[in-house]
Amino acid sequence: MHCTFIYSSTGFLYKQYASTLCKHIRKSIYTVSLIRQRSFLEGIPEYRATRFLGLPVRVSCTNTAHSLKASNHTNETQSKESNTQKVPLKRGEELELRIQSLVSGGDGISRIGRYVVMVPHSVPGQLVKVVVGRVRSSYANAKVTQVVEHSPYEVEPLCKHFGQFGCGGCKFQHISYEKQLEQKYQQVLWHFESLLTRLNHTVENVMKPIVGSPIIFGYRNKMEFSFGTRRWIPGDHLSESERVSLVIEENKLRRQEAVFETNEGNFVLGLKPSGHFDKVLPIEYCHIQETIANDIMKLVQKRTSEMHTTAYDVYSHQGFLRNLVIRTAHNEQNETEVMVNFVTSFGEDSNRLKPLALELGRQFPCIRSIVQNFTTSKGGASKGEEEQVLYGCNYIQHYILGRTLRFTANCFFQTNPMQTEKLYQLVREAAHLKMEDVLLDLFCGIGSIGLCLAADCKYVYGIDVVEEAIQMAKVNAEINGVGNAEFILANLEKSSLQDPEVQRLFHRNGILSPNVVIVDPPRGGLHPTLIKWLRWLKPKRIVYVSCNPATQ
Numbered sequence: 386m387h388c389t390f391i392y393s394s395t396g397f398l399y400k401q402y403a404s405t406l407c408k409h410i411r412k413s414i415y416t417v418s419l420i421r422q423r424s425f426l427e428g429i430p431e432y433r434a435t436r437f438l439g440l441p442v443r444v445s446c447t448n449t450a451h452s453l454k455a456s457n458h459t460n461e462t463q464s465k466e467s468n469t470q471k472v473p474l475k476r477g478e479e480l481e482l483r484i485q486s487l488v489s490g491g492d493g494i495s496r497i498g499r500y501v502v503m504v505p506h507s508v509p510g511q512l513v514k515v516v517v518g519r520v521r522s523s524y525a526n527a528k529v530t531q532v533v534e535h536s537p538y539e540v541e542p543l544c545k546h547f548g549q550f551g552c553g554g555c556k557f558q559h560i561s562y563e564k565q566l567e568q569k570y571q572q573v574l575w576h577f578e579s580l581l582t583r584l585n586h587t588v589e590n591v592m593k594p595i596v597g598s599p600i601i602f603g604y605r606n607k608m609e610f611s612f613g614t615r616r617w618i619p620g621d622h623l624s625e626s627e628r629v630s631l632v633i634e635e636n637k638l639r640r641q642e643a644v645f646e647t648n649e650g651n652f653v654l655g656l657k658p659s660g661h662f663d664k665v666l667p668i669e670y671c672h673i674q675e676t677i678a679n680d681i682m683k684l685v686q687k688r689t690s691e692m693h694t695t696a697y698d699v700y701s702h703q704g705f706l707r708n709l710v711i712r713t714a715h716n717e718q719n720e721t722e723v724m725v726n727f728v729t730s731f732g733e734d735s736n737r738l739k740p741l742a743l744e745l746g747r748q749f750p751c752i753r754s755i756v757q758n759f760t761t762s763k764g765g766a767s768k769g770e771e772e773q774v775l776y777g778c779n780y781i782q783h784y785i786l787g788r789t790l791r792f793t794a795n796c797f798f799q800t801n802p803m804q805t806e807k808l809y810q811l812v813r814e815a816a817h818l819k820m821e822d823v824l825l826d827l828f829c830g831i832g833s834i835g836l837c838l839a840a841d842c843k844y845v846y847g848i849d850v851v852e853e854a855i856q857m858a859k860v861n862a863e864i865n866g867v868g869n870a871e872f873i874l875a876n877l878e879k880s881s882l883q884d885p886e887v888q889r890l891f892h893r894n895g896i897l898s899p900n901v902v903i904v905d906p907p908r909g910g911l912h913p914t915l916i917k918w919l920r921w922l923k924p925k926r927i928v929y930v931s932c933n934p935a936t937q
């Protein structure tokens with residue numbers, strides 16, 4: 386039996402279909418075409434499942450981004466075609482390639498016919514010598530060994546931690562910002578082009594120019610650092626004798642370029658290198674966050690390493706300190722407000738971090754909140770099950786478009802505040818509200834968009850799944866004197882229509898049904914139930930804010 390199976394590895398979106406499917410067809414081995422996995426969402430397909438939901442799965446995943454683009458082919462035909470496509474290279478082979486463009490994850494890509502070669506840390510326009518790594522039926526990974534011809538879009542990265550074997554946080558620092566913007570525009574265009582053509586629209590009339598950020602460093606208001614027991618050191622930062630004393634990683638591709646220490650009791654605070662959830666690169670200065678956040682990070686690095694405490698080990702699940710999250714905001718008086726969040730395991734004395742919190746508070750007067758979030762999670766989530774305030778209060782406030790927005794540690798807030806202001810202004814323009822309109826702000830977080838637009842319409846409903854965010858949205862309505870907004874806790878992934886609270890609101894006498902909808906979902910996009918519900922609701926306008934054009 387062959388089943389075509391649509392799945393997004395970013396998570397939940399299609400998992401429930403997969404699960405239903407698997408229940409029906411238990412006890413057999415199936416060939417599964419994964420036509421829509423995470424990397425495909427980023428432009429290129431990838432697959433890795435050999436077992437899914439406990440079932441043995443024989444995977445045949447061969448659709449390239451290109452083959453999916455050919456709209457006159459069915460998925461099945463594409464699958465057969467790409468199954469027979471000849472792989473034009475071998476692992477270990479050396480090639481010369483011209484880098485053509487970027488995928489959203491940041492890798493450069495080059496094509497051999499329809500076959501895609503993904504080359505991390507390359508720049509469009511470069512001619513590079515590469516050695517081929519992992520080979521799949523539709524694409525391969527390769528590593529640059531030499532740049533034969535430079536590209537005019539190359540720039541010197543500002544950060545010493547940036548690099549193929551360095552920090553996994555930034556992907557584009559070696560490419561000019563103009564080129565980055567052009568590539569991001571192209572990625573969105575790529576996803577919409579065939580749809581626009583089918584609907585007889587000219588791309589130029591529909592796609593507006595991309596809106597760049599006025600600053601590309603020091604813009605980010607939230608950084609999440611990790612404590613760890615395995616220190617990652619890019620190999621080019623080491624002397625030969627240091628190399629010898631360290632354990633060399635097994636992966637052949639990385640053998641020469643990076644090493645890591647696994648000494649007992651090792652204690653590191655920094656960021657994870659790309660593809661290594663278990664290792665931590667100590668960070669001296671992170672250029673994308675504000676200077677104040679770097680100063681705080683440095684002091685925490687110093688003090689925690691002197692404290693004789695332990696860092697969480699992702700394998701043994703032992704250890705106390707897990708993450709340090711630093712968030713900044715700018716209030717109505719344009720003063721900086723900082724929140725420091727220590728994510729820890731339960732177990733150690735709950736007063737353990739108090740002296741450090743006091744010292745931080747004394748040394749950095751702009752710190753308004755220091756909290757500790759306790760978690761038992763074995764995953765990488767930095768959200769706590771319990772929270773205690775170590776210093777000040779549990780929130781900070783950001784001022785935007787005439788509103789003060791208050792948020793706590795586990796609430797979402799957009800990470801580039803300057804761009805957020807522009808984004809919300811664009812949303813306002815697109816929503817084109819009239820005073821008689823009723824606005825539905827789905828995935829509202831702390832109520833940011835709805836509250837910024839509340840003065841333009843009759844009423845606002847906001848819905849989000851995070852209880853803390855909904856509480857904050859209600860507080861934000863109150864502190865801004867917004868009387869025409871209501872915020873509801875509901876899961877928009879499952880049963881927005883069936884939720885009694887949502888039912889109650891939309892069928893209450895005297896309140897009009899929402900006729901303008903804003904959706905701002907996470908990367909997975911809108912759940913099919915929600916799409917169905919929106920079709921039933923028939924609003925006159927939907928404004929879709931997306932962080933992932935593929936799911937949009």
Ligand SMILES: C[S@@+](CC[C@H](N)C(=O)[O-])C[C@H]1O[C@@H](n2cnc3c(N)ncnc32)[C@H](O)[C@@H]1O
Nearest residue numbers: 797828829830833849850851876877878905907
């Ligand atoms: C990209 S944020 C947008 C937040 C807000 N619109 C803003 O601009 O700050 C996505 C929001 O979706 C919420 N969310 C994620 N999954 C959800 C679900 N299944 N149902 C409802 N809300 C969800 C998150 O809590 C988060 O606040």
